[in-house]
Amino acid sequence: MSVQLKDIAKHLNISISTVSRVINGTGRVNKDTRELILKTIKELGYHPNEVARSLKRKSANTIGVIVPDLSNSFYASVIKGVEKIASENEHSVIVCNSDEDIQKEEEYVQLLLQKQVTGLVIATVGGNPQLFEQYKRSGIPFVFIDNLPNTQENFDVVTIDNVKAGYDLAKHLVDQGHKKLAIITGPQNQSTAAERLLGFQKCLEDNGITVHEKWIGVGQFRRESGYQIMNEWLQQDELPTAIFAANDFLLYGAIKAIQERGLNVPNDIAAVCFDANDETGLVKPQITSIIQPAHMIGSIAGDIIMRKEKNKNLKMFEKIVLEPKLIINESSQTGR
Amino acid sequence: MSVQLKDIAKHLNISISTVSRVINGTGRVNKDTRELILKTIKELGYHPNEVARSLKRKSANTIGVIVPDLSNSFYASVIKGVEKIASENEHSVIVCNSDEDIQKEEEYVQLLLQKQVTGLVIATVGGNPQLFEQYKRSGIPFVFIDNLPNTQENFDVVTIDNVKAGYDLAKHLVDQGHKKLAIITGPQNQSTAAERLLGFQKCLEDNGITVHEKWIGVGQFRRESGYQIMNEWLQQDELPTAIFAANDFLLYGAIKAIQERGLNVPNDIAAVCFDANDETGLVKPQITSIIQPAHMIGSIAGDIIMRKEKNKNLKMFEKIVLEPKLIINESSQTGR
DNA sequence: GTGAAAGCGCTAACAC
DNA sequence: GTGTTAGCGCTTTCAC
Numbered sequence: 001m002s003v004q005l006k007d008i009a010k011h012l013n014i015s016i017s018t019v020s021r022v023i024n025g026t027g028r029v030n031k032d033t034r035e036l037i038l039k040t041i042k043e044l045g046y047h048p049n050e051v052a053r054s055l056k057r058k059s060a061n062t063i064g065v066i067v068p069d070l071s072n073s074f075y076a077s078v079i080k081g082v083e084k085i086a087s088e089n090e091h092s093v094i095v096c097n098s099d100e101d102i103q104k105e106e107e108y109v110q111l112l113l114q115k116q117v118t119g120l121v122i123a124t125v126g127g128n129p130q131l132f133e134q135y136k137r138s139g140i141p142f143v144f145i146d147n148l149p150n151t152q153e154n155f156d157v158v159t160i161d162n163v164k165a166g167y168d169l170a171k172h173l174v175d176q177g178h179k180k181l182a183i184i185t186g187p188q189n190q191s192t193a194a195e196r197l198l199g200f201q202k203c204l205e206d207n208g209i210t211v212h213e214k215w216i217g218v219g220q221f222r223r224e225s226g227y228q229i230m231n232e233w234l235q236q237d238e239l240p241t242a243i244f245a246a247n248d249f250l251l252y253g254a255i256k257a258i259q260e261r262g263l264n265v266p267n268d269i270a271a272v273c274f275d276a277n278d279e280t281g282l283v284k285p286q287i288t289s290i291i292q293p294a295h296m297i298g299s300i301a302g303d304i305i306m307r308k309e310k311n312k313n314l315k316m317f318e319k320i321v322l323e324p325k326l327i328i329n330e331s332s333q334t335g336r
Numbered sequence: 337m338s339v340q341l342k343d344i345a346k347h348l349n350i351s352i353s354t355v356s357r358v359i360n361g362t363g364r365v366n367k368d369t370r371e372l373i374l375k376t377i378k379e380l381g382y383h384p385n386e387v388a389r390s391l392k393r394k395s396a397n398t399i400g401v402i403v404p405d406l407s408n409s410f411y412a413s414v415i416k417g418v419e420k421i422a423s424e425n426e427h428s429v430i431v432c433n434s435d436e437d438i439q440k441e442e443e444y445v446q447l448l449l450q451k452q453v454t455g456l457v458i459a460t461v462g463g464n465p466q467l468f469e470q471y472k473r474s475g476i477p478f479v480f481i482d483n484l485p486n487t488q489e490n491f492d493v494v495t496i497d498n499v500k501a502g503y504d505l506a507k508h509l510v511d512q513g514h515k516k517l518a519i520i521t522g523p524q525n526q527s528t529a530a531e532r533l534l535g536f537q538k539c540l541e542d543n544g545i546t547v548h549e550k551w552i553g554v555g556q557f558r559r560e561s562g563y564q565i566m567n568e569w570l571q572q573d574e575l576p577t578a579i580f581a582a583n584d585f586l587l588y589g590a591i592k593a594i595q596e597r598g599l600n601v602p603n604d605i606a607a608v609c610f611d612a613n614d615e616t617g618l619v620k621p622q623i624t625s626i627i628q629p630a631h632m633i634g635s636i637a638g639d640i641i642m643r644k645e646k647n648k649n650l651k652m653f654e655k656i657v658l659e660p661k662l663i664i665n666e667s668s669q670t671g672r
Numbered sequence: 673g674t675g676a677a678a679g680c681g682c683t684a685a686c687a688c
Numbered sequence: 689g690t691g692t693t694a695g696c697g698c699t700t701t702c703a704c
Binding site: 002045047048049050051052054055060062070071073076077079080083087092093094095096097104110111113114115116134138223248249252253255256278279280281282283284285 | 396412423447451452470614618619
Binding site: 055 | 680681682683684
């Protein structure tokens with residue numbers, strides 16, 4: 001039962017629309033009545049019902065964000081980036097955690113669409129391309145970050161060149177003299193996982209190094225996967241001299257396995273990965289890593305949505321490819 | 337223009353209300369027409385407009401969450417906990433990041449209220465008590481986590497006993513023989529910061545140890561604060577033998593300062609803190625820390641809101657105090 | 673078992 | 689400069 005437009009109108013014996021006008025700053029209103037209205041708004045503590053506004057406006061002035069893992073600092077930064085743009089434009093952000101579950105992801109997309117979001121920023125975990133094409137017809141802008149949809153359709157995209165970054169990261173290991181390289185990557189229906197693998201393979205081929213099937217590990221983007229895959233390798237006779245992980249959690253798991261075996265990183269096995277953002281500053285060994293401009297990815301994605309909202313008939317799709325940084329650290333510098 | 341109720345009604349030459357009935361499963365509808373309706377809903381790809389529903393329902397079926405820092409894994413876990421309960425109850429979650437800024441926090445509270453959220457989970461950074469009392473009259477449940485509002489009013493609260501936890505953590509250092517203890521805590525208008533300090537002081541007093549004013553550092557809950565405060569101490573003649581930090585970021589910053597000085601943790605200076613959740617498993621030294629049941633805090637907070645939604649006239653406030661765990665690790669075990 | 677109609681709180685023509 | 693009114697898309701009485 002909060003106070004609403006009609007209450008303050010009644011209170012002043014004027015019409016509801018005049019009040020609406022001063023609230024929205026639209027149309028001309030007599031200066032004195034404006035003052036009076038503003039005053040009683042304060043007094044009565046009126047706040048507009050955003051749901052009613054959204055219904056009228058046909059937009060909730062909200063950006064929806066779907067990420068696979070809220071605990072991952074990369075996504076946390078992306079979200080902060082989106083939020084910055086959103087709040088600058090008086091929009092809010094609904095954050096959803098798909099938990100790397102395609103089903104959950106689809107449900108959230110549906111829900112956000114039903115909530116009439118202005119736009120959607122999504123790091124898909126391999127959702128059905130046909131579904132995305134169908135959503136596209138809703139006219140609500142989808143901006144893909146991180147993982148791209150497996151489709152020929154045009155979509156807005158903000159990402160890095162994962163093939164190239166994978167190549168560069170592998171090249172760094174090759175330059176250190178490594179010939180026995182293993183890779184731990186994520187689900188192959190996630191483009192990041194597939195492309196980073198591709199870059200890795202390409203680099204090895206270009207440098208005349210064999211890519212061993214047995215040293216291509218595929219798991220979820222989680223510590224447990226990295227741990228488990230590494231453990232299997234550690235039980236074999238021949239060990240790789242360097243590990244390339246497609247994200248940080250995979251590598252943390254792998255390193256745990258390596259260390260439990262009494263081996264040292266990097267002296268026994270070197271290690272590199274994507275997205276090792278050390279929030280603590282105390283991770284040992286410090287990880288050589290590809291660092292994506294996460295905050296910028298989020299803010300650009302937010303910008304695209306804002307731009308499309310302002311210019312509805314803008315039928316254009318942007319593919320923004322950002323430059324990541326290769327940070328070289330202990331974990332790839334063999335002491336020998 | 338997406339398909340809506342009237343489209344599928346028109347398509348079948350029946351009334352809008354019948355369609356609404358089958359969608360909501362309310363009232364009796366002829367079995368055949370029901371089937372038919374369900375079928376065309378599929379065909380035409382109808383999805384209800386949640387905003388319209390929310391307006392009618394006067395609730396957005398959404399839980400709002402405001403946290404000071406999305407990058408903090410403690411809050412990330414809390415959010416996951418809230419989200420779990422929300423999705424079990426077909427609600428969604430709006431996440432807002434106040435960035436430890438009271439102004440931003442207030443704006444977000446206002447916004448969420450306007451968005452007609454079902455309830456609000458908030459880790460306040462010291463918002464105005466009168467404001468909270470005013471919000472309370474809105475009838476929308478506020479559940480406080482982590483930091484409590486500085487007011488006598490009753491509110492729902494899910495937290496730990498920070499005084500006791502602070503006491504226990506300090507006691508651990510005392511038991512290790514430390515007599516020269518320093519504390520780095522957060523803004524004193526955040527109850528966690530104040531209460532952890534209180535517990536620390538109480539413990540020292542109980543054990544006949546002087547609490548030195550000069551070794552009480554107050555900053556933001558950030559790495560930079562910890563770094564800066566520790567650096568100042570390091571420039572003095574006398575050094576503490578142990579550092580107690582009110583959260584993990586503060587301690588990471590302090591340790592950085594200590595290590596840059598060429599000193600060792602824990603051999604030169606022992607260190608403990610709250611909330612050191614090591615997501616990587618590679619933080620060295622491993623931190624002795626009070627670990628809160630973050631996921632549970634979130635899910636209980638969500639539960640309270642769901643309960644209050646179901647039972648509107650439930651005029652009762654719950655104060656849930658959970659037990660944290662004290663995890664003893666390297667950082668407090670002096671080698672001598 | 674079904675339909676007509678009111679209304680959720682707001683905005684924006686359109687009249688005056 | 690101000691008021692009247694028609695919706696936004698849905699749910700829900702109330703008739704029939």
